[in-house]
Amino acid sequence: MASTALIRERIRGLFELYDELASELPEASLAEKLPGIPSNAVGETAVVRRRRASELRSGNQAAKWSGFACSLSADETREGDAVRAGLSRSAAEVLAVIGDLDLADDGRCRFVLQLLEHEAAHQGQLIRYLYGLRLPIPTGWQARYALT
Numbered sequence: 017m018a019s020t021a022l023i024r025e026r027i028r029g030l031f032e033l034y035d036e037l038a039s040e041l042p043e044a045s046l047a048e049k050l051p052g053i054p055s056n057a058v059g060e061t062a063v064v065r066r067r068r069a070s071e072l073r074s075g076n077q078a079a080k081w082s083g084f085a086c087s088l089s090a091d092e093t094r095e096g097d098a099v100r101a102g103l104s105r106s107a108a109e110v111l112a113v114i115g116d117l118d119l120a121d122d123g124r125c126r127f128v129l130q131l132l133e134h135e136a137a138h139q140g141q142l143i144r145y146l147y148g149l150r151l152p153i154p155t156g157w158q159a160r161y162a163l164t
Contacts, residue, residue, distance in 0.1 A: 023128055024114050029160075030135045031107035036154045037142065038062060038103055043096040050148045058145050059093035061138065063102055 046059030055061075087106065092098035110131070118124060143161060146153050153163050 020115065023132075024111060026132060027114060027128075027135070028107075028111060030132070030139065031103070031111075033139060033154075033156050033160060034062065034103050035100070035107075036156045038096065038100045040154045041096070041151065043094075045149065045151055046096065046099060047094045048145075048149050048151075050145060055145075057093065058142075058149070058151075059095075059099055060090070061141055061145060063088055063093050063099055 041058065041062075046062070047057050049055045049057050088098055088102045092102070114128065139157075139161070143153070143157065143163065145151070146157075157163060
């Protein structure tokens with residue numbers, strides 16, 4: 017079975033990629049949407065991780081899904097400082113809970129794996145945004161996902 021330290025390392029790495037993206041994206045790009053198709057703005061998609069707050073609550077209490085919650089308003093998802101602060105806050109909350117997880121509990125392990133899958137899916141979405149809007153791709157994202 018995987019160790020809690022290894023899981024924390026992988027999750028921390030995902031969060032660091034978001035931090036890099038939020039630090040490098042021009043603030044104006046946070047309000048951009050993919051042209052010609054239904055989509056959220058870049059900032060809303062990046063902060064979809066905000067849903068971590070509800071996942072965190074459900075994982076910490078019952079290890080099952082309990083719906084979405086948002087720690088940022090729609091306006092805040094267009095403000096670089098608010099996005100960076102929200103991402104940092106939610107990452108710290110999740111890492112604190114992951115450190116206390118009992119990996120012998122299948123429900124909690126399942127929750128952590130779902131969290132990793134969820135984060136990777138959203139990073140894939142953001143890669144599409146970066147390409148579709150011709151935004152710069154941060155170095156860490158290029159290395160992690162072999163992007164050019």
